[in-house]
Amino acid sequence: MTTLSKLPAPLLAWYGAGHRSLPWRQEVSPYRTWVSEIMLQQTRVAAVIPYFERFMAALPTVEALAAVDEPTLLSLWQGLGYYNRARNLRLAAKKIVGFHGGQFPQTYEEIRMLPGVGDYTAGAIASIAFGLPTPAVDGNVLRVVARLTDCHDNVLAPATRRRVTEALAAVIPHDHPGDFNQALMELGATVCLPNTAPMCEACPCRAFCQGFAHGTAAALPVREKKEGRRKEEKTVFILRHGEYEAVRYRGEEGLLASLWEYPNVAGTLTESEAAAQLAQWNVTPHKWVKKAKEKHIFTHIVWEMTVYIIDIMGDGLKEWQWRDAYNAHFYPMPTAFSKLSK
Numbered sequence: 001m002t003t004l005s006k007l008p009a010p011l012l013a014w015y016g017a018g019h020r021s022l023p024w025r026q027e028v029s030p031y032r033t034w035v036s037e038i039m040l041q042q043t044r045v046a047a048v049i050p051y052f053e054r055f056m057a058a059l060p061t062v063e064a065l066a067a068v069d070e071p072t073l074l075s076l077w078q079g080l081g082y083y084n085r086a087r088n089l090r091l092a093a094k095k096i097v098g099f100h101g102g103q104f105p106q107t108y109e110e111i112r113m114l115p116g117v118g119d120y121t122a123g124a125i126a127s128i129a130f131g132l133p134t135p136a137v138d139g140n141v142l143r144v145v146a147r148l149t150d151c152h153d154n155v156l157a158p159a160t161r162r163r164v165t166e167a168l169a170a171v172i173p174h175d176h177p178g179d180f181n182q183a184l185m186e187l188g189a190t191v192c193l194p195n196t197a198p199m200c201e202a203c204p205c206r207a208f209c210q211g212f213a214h215g216t217a218a219a220l221p222v223r224e225k226k227e228g229r230r231k232e233e234k235t236v237f238i239l240r241h242g243e244y245e246a247v248r249y250r251g252e253e254g255l256l257a258s259l260w261e262y263p264n265v266a267g268t269l270t271e272s273e274a275a276a277q278l279a280q281w282n283v284t285p286h287k288w289v290k291k292a293k294e295k296h297i298f299t300h301i302v303w304e305m306t307v308y309i310i311d312i313m314g315d316g317l318k319e320w321q322w323r324d325a326y327n328a329h330f331y332p333m334p335t336a337f338s339k340l341s342k
C-alpha cells in the first residue's frame with residue numbers, strides 16, 4: 001500500500017484548513033473523546049450532538065458516570081439505541097474509578113480492556129486524547145483506504161481490517177496521530193462518501209488516489225453480502241387512560257433489557273383477536289382510536305408491528321405502570337416503542 005505513504009501531508013493540510021466544529025473537538029479530554037466515540041458507533045454525527053451535550057451537562061466527569069443510577073443513565077441515552085453501549089460506559093467508568101483511581105488509562109492496551117471498547121475506539125481515544133500513533137479503523141476508514149489503494153478485498157473480512165490497520169500504522173505521523181485519524185474520518189464523512197459517488201473533485205488525495213485513477217472508486221469498497229435479518233411480527237397495544245399509557249418492564253435480560261415497552265404479543269392480531277387479548281388483560285376498549293403498521297430494524301432482527309391505539313376502561317394487569325409526559329423519565333422506553341405513539 002505505498003499509496004498510503006503519500007497520504008499524511010495533504011490530508012493533514014486539508015484538515016488543518018478547516019473541518020467540522022464538533023463539541024467533542026472544541027474541548028478535548030479522554031472522557032469526552034471516549035463518550036463521543038461510543039455515541040458515534042452506529043449513529044450519525046448530527047444525531048449525536050444534542051445527546052452528547054445533554055450527557056456532558058448531566059454527567060460531566062467519569063466519577064459522575066460511575067455513580068449514576070441506571071434509569072437516569074438510560075433516560076439520557078433514550079433515542080440513541082443500542083443501550084448496551086450506555087451500560088458498558090457505566091461499567092467502564094466504575095472500572096476507571098475503582099481500578100485506575102479515577103485516571104483514564106493511558107495505553108492502547110489498557111483502554112482496549114475497558115468494557116464496550118473495541119479496536120477502533122481504543123485507537124481513536126489513544127490517538128486523539130493521548131497522542132499515541134494508533135490507527136482507528138472503522139467502516140468509514142476501510143472505505144477510504146479501499147478507494148485510495150484500489151483494493152478489492154472484502155472489507156467485512158477481519159483479515160482486510162488487519163491489513164489496513166497495519167498499513168496505516170506504518171504511515172500515521174507520530175507528531176499528529178489524533179489529527180490524522182480524525183482527518184481520515186472527516187474525509188470519509190464529508191468527501192469520500194458512502195453509498196454514493198465520492199466527491200473526488202473536492203478531495204485532497206485525488207492526485208494519488210488509485211480508485212480515482214482507475215475509475216473504480218464508486219464501486220468500492222467490496223462488501224460481502226450480509227446475512228438477512230430475521231423477521232418478527234408483533235401486535236403492540238397503546239392503551240390510554242386519559243393522559244396515561246400502560247407500560248410494562250422488559251426485564252433484565254435480552255434485547256432492550258431494563259427498558260419499558262407497551263404491552264405487546266407475538267404475531268399479527270386481527271381486531272377481534274386483539275379484543276380477546278384485551279379481555280384477557282382485564283381491560284375493556286372504550287374507543288379504538290387507530291390501527292397502524294410500523295417497522296423497526298435492529299442489527300439482526302426486523303420487528304413488523306401492528307399497532308392498536310385504544311382508549312380503555314379498567315386497570316389492566318398489576319405489573320403495568322402508567323406513564324404520562326411528567327413521569328416518562330422513570331420509564332425509559334426504546335425508540336422501537338416510543339416512536340409508535342407519535
Ligand code: SF4
Nearest residue numbers: 192198200203209217
Ligand atoms: S479521490 Fe475520490 S475516491 Fe479517492 S479518496 Fe478522494 S474522494 Fe475518495
